[in-house]
Amino acid sequence: MSHSLLPVPTGRLLIPGANSFSLQEKPLKFSLIIPTYKESQNIRTIVKQLTHLIDQKIPNQYELIIVDDNSPDRTGEIALEVAKSYPQLKVMCRQNEKGLSTAVIRGWQMAQGEILGVIDADLQHPPEILLQLYEKMECKADLAVASRHIGGGGVSEWSLMRRFLSRGAQLLGLIIVPQVVGRVSDPLSGYFLLRRDAIQGREMNPTGYKILLEVLGRGKIENIKEVSYIFQERTKGESKVTIKQYLEYIQHLWRLRFPSWSLRRSLRYSQVILKSSRRRRSRLSKKNQPILPLSNSR
Numbered sequence: 415m416s417h418s419l420l421p422v423p424t425g426r427l428l429i430p431g432a433n434s435f436s437l438q439e440k441p442l443k444f445s446l447i448i449p450t451y452k453e454s455q456n457i458r459t460i461v462k463q464l465t466h467l468i469d470q471k472i473p474n475q476y477e478l479i480i481v482d483d484n485s486p487d488r489t490g491e492i493a494l495e496v497a498k499s500y501p502q503l504k505v506m507c508r509q510n511e512k513g514l515s516t517a518v519i520r521g522w523q524m525a526q527g528e529i530l531g532v533i534d535a536d537l538q539h540p541p542e543i544l545l546q547l548y549e550k551m552e553c554k555a556d557l558a559v560a561s562r563h564i565g566g567g568g569v570s571e572w573s574l575m576r577r578f579l580s581r582g583a584q585l586l587g588l589i590i591v592p593q594v595v596g597r598v599s600d601p602l603s604g605y606f607l608l609r610r611d612a613i614q615g616r617e618m619n620p621t622g623y624k625i626l627l628e629v630l631g632r633g634k635i636e637n638i639k640e641v642s643y644i645f646q647e648r649t650k651g652e653s654k655v656t657i658k659q660y661l662e663y664i665q666h667l668w669r670l671r672f673p674s675w676s677l678r679r680s681l682r683y684s685q686v687i688l689k690s691s692r693r694r695r696s697r698l699s700k701k702n703q704p705i706l707p708l709s710n711s712r
Protein backbone atom coordinates (compact mmCIF):
# COMPACT_ATOMS: atom_id res chain seq x y z
CA MET A 415 0.00 0.00 0.00
CA SER A 416 1.20 3.54 -0.78
CA HIS A 417 2.79 5.48 2.11
CA SER A 418 0.93 8.53 0.90
CA LEU A 419 -2.48 6.98 1.47
CA LEU A 420 -4.04 8.21 4.71
CA PRO A 421 -6.65 6.21 6.62
CA VAL A 422 -10.10 7.77 6.78
CA PRO A 423 -11.17 8.71 10.31
CA THR A 424 -14.67 7.72 11.32
CA GLY A 425 -17.00 8.76 14.11
CA ARG A 426 -17.37 12.25 15.53
CA LEU A 427 -16.01 15.25 13.65
CA LEU A 428 -13.56 16.29 16.36
CA ILE A 429 -10.16 17.81 15.65
CA PRO A 430 -7.46 16.25 17.85
CA GLY A 431 -4.90 18.32 19.75
CA ALA A 432 -1.28 18.79 18.66
CA ASN A 433 -0.13 16.16 21.19
CA SER A 434 -2.74 13.60 20.21
CA PHE A 435 -2.05 10.00 19.18
CA SER A 436 -2.56 10.73 15.49
CA LEU A 437 0.34 13.14 15.41
CA GLN A 438 3.95 12.07 15.20
CA GLU A 439 6.62 13.27 17.62
CA LYS A 440 7.32 16.47 15.75
CA PRO A 441 4.22 18.30 14.49
CA LEU A 442 4.48 20.06 11.16
CA LYS A 443 3.98 23.80 10.82
CA PHE A 444 1.24 23.66 8.24
CA SER A 445 -1.32 21.26 6.75
CA LEU A 446 -3.33 22.32 3.72
CA ILE A 447 -6.41 20.33 2.72
CA ILE A 448 -7.40 20.13 -0.95
CA PRO A 449 -10.89 18.62 -1.23
CA THR A 450 -11.54 17.02 -4.60
CA TYR A 451 -14.38 15.60 -6.57
CA LYS A 452 -13.73 14.97 -10.25
CA GLU A 453 -10.59 17.15 -10.43
CA SER A 454 -8.33 14.77 -12.35
CA GLN A 455 -7.31 17.54 -14.75
CA ASN A 456 -6.31 19.98 -12.01
CA ILE A 457 -4.44 17.83 -9.49
CA ARG A 458 -0.96 18.00 -10.99
CA THR A 459 -1.05 21.74 -11.56
CA ILE A 460 -2.33 22.70 -8.12
CA VAL A 461 0.13 20.41 -6.33
CA LYS A 462 3.03 21.73 -8.40
CA GLN A 463 2.12 25.38 -7.82
CA LEU A 464 1.49 24.98 -4.10
CA THR A 465 4.70 23.02 -3.55
CA HIS A 466 6.73 25.58 -5.41
CA LEU A 467 5.30 28.36 -3.23
CA ILE A 468 5.37 26.75 0.20
CA ASP A 469 8.86 25.33 -0.34
CA GLN A 470 10.13 28.90 -0.41
CA LYS A 471 8.78 29.52 3.06
CA ILE A 472 8.75 26.33 5.13
CA PRO A 473 10.42 23.48 3.20
CA ASN A 474 9.85 20.03 4.75
CA GLN A 475 7.61 21.47 7.42
CA TYR A 476 4.27 21.17 5.74
CA GLU A 477 1.92 18.70 4.09
CA LEU A 478 -0.74 18.85 1.39
CA ILE A 479 -3.68 16.51 1.92
CA ILE A 480 -6.01 15.69 -0.95
CA VAL A 481 -9.35 14.36 0.31
CA ASP A 482 -11.19 12.72 -2.54
CA ASP A 483 -14.70 11.28 -2.45
CA ASN A 484 -14.32 8.31 -4.76
CA SER A 485 -14.34 10.45 -7.92
CA PRO A 486 -15.34 8.46 -11.00
CA ASP A 487 -12.64 10.21 -13.06
CA ARG A 488 -9.93 8.52 -10.91
CA THR A 489 -8.85 11.73 -9.17
CA GLY A 490 -7.82 9.69 -6.11
CA GLU A 491 -5.62 7.29 -8.07
CA ILE A 492 -4.04 10.14 -10.02
CA ALA A 493 -3.35 11.97 -6.75
CA LEU A 494 -1.56 8.88 -5.41
CA GLU A 495 0.47 8.74 -8.60
CA VAL A 496 1.40 12.44 -8.26
CA ALA A 497 2.37 11.82 -4.62
CA LYS A 498 5.25 9.62 -5.80
CA SER A 499 6.99 12.81 -6.97
CA TYR A 500 5.85 14.97 -4.04
CA PRO A 501 6.63 13.39 -0.67
CA GLN A 502 4.72 16.11 1.21
CA LEU A 503 1.50 15.11 -0.59
CA LYS A 504 -0.87 12.73 1.18
CA VAL A 505 -4.13 11.38 -0.11
CA MET A 506 -7.30 10.32 1.67
CA CYS A 507 -9.85 8.40 -0.40
CA ARG A 508 -13.32 8.35 1.14
CA GLN A 509 -15.82 5.69 0.13
CA ASN A 510 -18.55 5.87 2.75
CA GLU A 511 -18.91 9.57 3.35
CA LYS A 512 -19.16 12.49 0.96
CA GLY A 513 -19.54 16.25 0.90
CA LEU A 514 -17.08 19.11 0.82
CA SER A 515 -17.29 20.27 4.46
CA THR A 516 -16.85 16.86 6.04
CA ALA A 517 -14.02 16.12 3.58
CA VAL A 518 -12.15 19.13 4.95
CA ILE A 519 -12.74 18.11 8.56
CA ARG A 520 -11.70 14.50 7.93
CA GLY A 521 -8.51 15.89 6.38
CA TRP A 522 -7.86 18.14 9.39
CA GLN A 523 -8.42 15.18 11.70
CA MET A 524 -5.44 13.40 10.14
CA ALA A 525 -3.36 16.57 9.70
CA GLN A 526 -0.15 17.10 11.65
CA GLY A 527 0.16 20.84 11.23
CA GLU A 528 -0.20 23.50 13.89
CA ILE A 529 -1.74 25.72 11.25
CA LEU A 530 -4.54 24.16 9.20
CA GLY A 531 -5.97 25.38 5.91
CA VAL A 532 -8.15 24.66 2.93
CA ILE A 533 -7.98 25.57 -0.77
CA ASP A 534 -10.04 24.42 -3.78
CA ALA A 535 -8.34 22.11 -6.25
CA ASP A 536 -9.60 23.85 -9.38
CA LEU A 537 -7.26 26.91 -9.25
CA GLN A 538 -10.17 29.29 -8.71
CA HIS A 539 -8.40 30.18 -5.45
CA PRO A 540 -5.12 31.72 -6.59
CA PRO A 541 -2.25 29.87 -4.88
CA GLU A 542 -0.16 33.08 -5.06
CA ILE A 543 -1.86 34.63 -2.02
CA LEU A 544 -1.33 31.57 0.17
CA LEU A 545 1.91 32.94 1.62
CA GLN A 546 0.18 36.22 2.51
CA LEU A 547 -2.42 34.22 4.42
CA TYR A 548 0.34 32.22 6.08
CA GLU A 549 2.13 35.39 7.12
CA LYS A 550 -1.05 36.66 8.78
CA MET A 551 -1.07 33.44 10.79
CA GLU A 552 2.56 34.00 11.77
CA CYS A 553 1.47 37.39 13.12
CA LYS A 554 -0.77 35.62 15.64
CA ALA A 555 -4.04 35.57 13.73
CA ASP A 556 -6.42 32.79 14.76
CA LEU A 557 -7.96 32.81 11.30
CA ALA A 558 -6.80 34.26 7.96
CA VAL A 559 -9.49 34.42 5.28
CA ALA A 560 -9.07 35.04 1.55
CA SER A 561 -11.79 37.55 0.75
CA ARG A 562 -13.50 38.64 -2.47
CA HIS A 563 -15.18 41.52 -0.72
CA ILE A 564 -12.39 43.81 0.45
CA GLY A 565 -10.35 46.30 -1.59
CA GLY A 566 -8.57 44.54 -4.46
CA GLY A 567 -10.82 41.48 -4.25
CA GLY A 568 -13.61 40.36 -6.56
CA VAL A 569 -14.91 37.76 -8.93
CA SER A 570 -13.81 37.45 -12.52
CA GLU A 571 -16.67 36.86 -14.94
CA TRP A 572 -19.72 36.10 -12.85
CA SER A 573 -23.15 36.72 -14.33
CA LEU A 574 -25.44 39.20 -12.61
CA MET A 575 -27.56 36.25 -11.43
CA ARG A 576 -24.62 34.47 -9.80
CA ARG A 577 -23.50 37.68 -8.05
CA PHE A 578 -27.05 38.19 -6.83
CA LEU A 579 -27.29 34.61 -5.49
CA SER A 580 -23.94 34.90 -3.72
CA ARG A 581 -24.80 38.24 -2.08
CA GLY A 582 -28.33 36.99 -1.32
CA ALA A 583 -26.89 33.94 0.45
CA GLN A 584 -24.63 36.19 2.50
CA LEU A 585 -27.55 38.46 3.41
CA LEU A 586 -29.64 35.47 4.47
CA GLY A 587 -26.75 34.33 6.66
CA LEU A 588 -26.55 37.80 8.20
CA ILE A 589 -30.22 37.62 9.09
CA ILE A 590 -30.14 34.09 10.55
CA VAL A 591 -26.74 34.06 12.30
CA PRO A 592 -25.41 37.64 12.32
CA GLN A 593 -22.91 36.83 15.07
CA VAL A 594 -21.27 34.23 12.78
CA VAL A 595 -21.68 35.62 9.28
CA GLY A 596 -21.02 39.23 10.26
CA ARG A 597 -17.52 38.53 11.52
CA VAL A 598 -15.79 38.53 8.13
CA SER A 599 -16.33 40.30 4.82
CA ASP A 600 -16.54 37.00 2.90
CA PRO A 601 -18.10 34.34 5.13
CA LEU A 602 -18.73 32.10 2.13
CA SER A 603 -15.03 31.90 1.29
CA GLY A 604 -13.62 28.40 0.97
CA TYR A 605 -10.01 29.58 1.14
CA PHE A 606 -8.63 30.19 4.64
CA LEU A 607 -6.12 29.15 7.29
CA LEU A 608 -6.65 28.78 11.01
CA ARG A 609 -4.80 27.87 14.15
CA ARG A 610 -5.39 24.24 15.14
CA ASP A 611 -6.09 25.15 18.74
CA ALA A 612 -8.97 27.39 17.62
CA ILE A 613 -11.02 24.30 16.75
CA GLN A 614 -9.21 21.59 18.66
CA GLY A 615 -11.55 19.44 20.75
CA ARG A 616 -14.65 21.16 19.36
CA GLU A 617 -17.23 18.99 17.70
CA MET A 618 -18.10 20.08 14.17
CA ASN A 619 -21.44 19.43 12.50
CA PRO A 620 -21.39 21.03 9.05
CA THR A 621 -23.37 20.24 5.95
CA GLY A 622 -22.79 21.40 2.39
CA TYR A 623 -20.05 23.67 1.15
CA LYS A 624 -19.50 26.43 3.65
CA ILE A 625 -16.99 25.10 6.10
CA LEU A 626 -15.88 28.61 7.15
CA LEU A 627 -19.29 29.15 8.77
CA GLU A 628 -18.70 26.11 10.92
CA VAL A 629 -15.27 27.32 11.97
CA LEU A 630 -16.61 30.80 12.80
CA GLY A 631 -19.62 29.36 14.59
CA ARG A 632 -17.95 26.71 16.69
CA GLY A 633 -14.30 27.72 16.89
CA LYS A 634 -12.52 29.83 19.49
CA ILE A 635 -11.63 32.65 17.15
CA GLU A 636 -10.71 36.16 18.23
CA ASN A 637 -8.07 37.61 15.95
CA ILE A 638 -9.21 37.50 12.31
CA LYS A 639 -7.24 38.80 9.33
CA GLU A 640 -8.28 39.01 5.68
CA VAL A 641 -6.39 39.04 2.39
CA SER A 642 -8.09 40.10 -0.84
CA TYR A 643 -8.22 37.88 -3.91
CA ILE A 644 -9.99 37.58 -7.22
CA PHE A 645 -11.99 34.39 -7.64
CA GLN A 646 -10.69 32.97 -10.93
CA GLU A 647 -12.71 31.29 -13.66
CA ARG A 648 -12.40 27.53 -13.92
CA THR A 649 -10.49 26.40 -16.96
CA LYS A 650 -10.69 22.61 -16.42
CA GLY A 651 -13.41 20.38 -15.03
CA GLU A 652 -16.71 21.76 -13.82
CA SER A 653 -18.41 23.13 -10.72
CA LYS A 654 -20.40 20.68 -8.61
CA VAL A 655 -22.66 23.33 -7.14
CA THR A 656 -26.35 22.60 -7.65
CA ILE A 657 -29.56 23.65 -5.91
CA LYS A 658 -28.73 20.96 -3.30
CA GLN A 659 -25.81 23.04 -2.02
CA TYR A 660 -28.08 26.10 -1.63
CA LEU A 661 -30.54 24.02 0.41
CA GLU A 662 -27.74 22.57 2.51
CA TYR A 663 -26.51 26.11 3.12
CA ILE A 664 -29.87 27.07 4.60
CA GLN A 665 -29.88 23.90 6.69
CA HIS A 666 -26.37 24.75 7.90
CA LEU A 667 -27.41 28.28 8.93
CA TRP A 668 -30.33 26.76 10.81
CA ARG A 669 -28.08 24.31 12.68
CA LEU A 670 -25.79 27.14 13.72
CA ARG A 671 -28.75 29.22 14.86
CA PHE A 672 -30.36 26.36 16.80
CA PRO A 673 -27.48 24.02 17.71
CA SER A 674 -29.64 21.47 19.51
CA TRP A 675 -32.25 21.32 16.74
CA SER A 676 -31.79 18.51 14.25
CA LEU A 677 -34.09 17.56 11.40
CA ARG A 678 -33.45 13.86 12.00
CA ARG A 679 -34.16 14.17 15.73
CA SER A 680 -37.34 16.14 15.04
CA LEU A 681 -38.45 13.50 12.51
CA ARG A 682 -37.67 10.71 15.00
CA TYR A 683 -39.59 12.58 17.70
CA SER A 684 -42.61 13.07 15.46
CA GLN A 685 -42.48 9.37 14.49
CA VAL A 686 -42.52 8.38 18.19
CA ILE A 687 -45.52 10.65 18.78
CA LEU A 688 -47.31 9.26 15.73
CA LYS A 689 -46.63 5.65 16.76
CA SER A 690 -47.82 6.17 20.34
CA SER A 691 -51.01 7.95 19.20
CA ARG A 692 -51.64 5.10 16.71
CA ARG A 693 -51.17 2.55 19.53
CA ARG A 694 -53.57 4.49 21.78
CA ARG A 695 -56.15 4.66 19.02
CA SER A 696 -55.90 0.94 18.31
CA ARG A 697 -56.18 0.14 22.06
CA LEU A 698 -59.30 2.32 22.24
CA SER A 699 -60.80 0.78 19.13
CA LYS A 700 -60.20 -2.75 20.51
CA LYS A 701 -61.99 -1.76 23.73
CA ASN A 702 -65.00 -0.40 21.82
CA GLN A 703 -65.35 -3.26 19.33
CA PRO A 704 -67.29 -3.36 17.14
CA ILE A 705 -66.89 0.18 15.92
CA LEU A 706 -70.32 1.38 15.07
CA PRO A 707 -71.07 3.77 12.26
CA LEU A 708 -71.63 7.31 13.54
CA SER A 709 -75.32 7.24 12.80
CA ASN A 710 -75.77 4.05 14.88
CA SER A 711 -73.81 5.29 17.84
CA ARG A 712 -76.25 8.04 18.61
Ligand SMILES: Nc1nc2c(ncn2[C@@H]2O[C@H](COP(=O)(O)OP(=O)(O)O)[C@@H](O)[C@H]2O)c(=O)[nH]1
Pocket residue numbers: 448449450451452453481482483512513514517533534535536538652653654655
Ligand atom coordinates in the same frame (compact mmCIF):
# COMPACT_ATOMS: atom_id res chain seq x y z
N1 LIG B 1 -14.05 15.72 -1.31
C1 LIG B 1 -14.99 16.45 -1.93
N2 LIG B 1 -14.64 17.58 -2.60
C2 LIG B 1 -15.62 18.28 -3.22
C3 LIG B 1 -16.97 17.89 -3.20
N3 LIG B 1 -17.68 18.81 -3.92
C4 LIG B 1 -16.80 19.70 -4.38
N4 LIG B 1 -15.54 19.40 -3.97
C5 LIG B 1 -14.30 20.13 -4.23
O1 LIG B 1 -14.45 21.40 -3.60
C6 LIG B 1 -13.86 22.42 -4.38
C7 LIG B 1 -14.93 23.48 -4.75
O2 LIG B 1 -15.92 22.86 -5.54
P1 LIG B 1 -16.56 23.55 -6.83
O3 LIG B 1 -17.53 22.59 -7.40
O4 LIG B 1 -15.47 24.03 -7.72
O5 LIG B 1 -17.35 24.79 -6.20
P2 LIG B 1 -17.49 26.27 -6.81
O6 LIG B 1 -16.09 26.78 -6.99
O7 LIG B 1 -18.24 27.02 -5.76
O8 LIG B 1 -18.21 26.12 -8.10
C8 LIG B 1 -13.24 21.72 -5.58
O9 LIG B 1 -11.90 21.44 -5.29
C9 LIG B 1 -14.06 20.45 -5.69
O10 LIG B 1 -13.39 19.40 -6.34
C10 LIG B 1 -17.32 16.71 -2.48
O11 LIG B 1 -18.47 16.30 -2.39
N5 LIG B 1 -16.28 16.04 -1.87
Ligand SMILES: [Mg+2]
Pocket residue numbers: 534536538648653
Ligand atom coordinates in the same frame (compact mmCIF):
# COMPACT_ATOMS: atom_id res chain seq x y z
MG1 LIG C 1 -14.65 25.86 -8.09
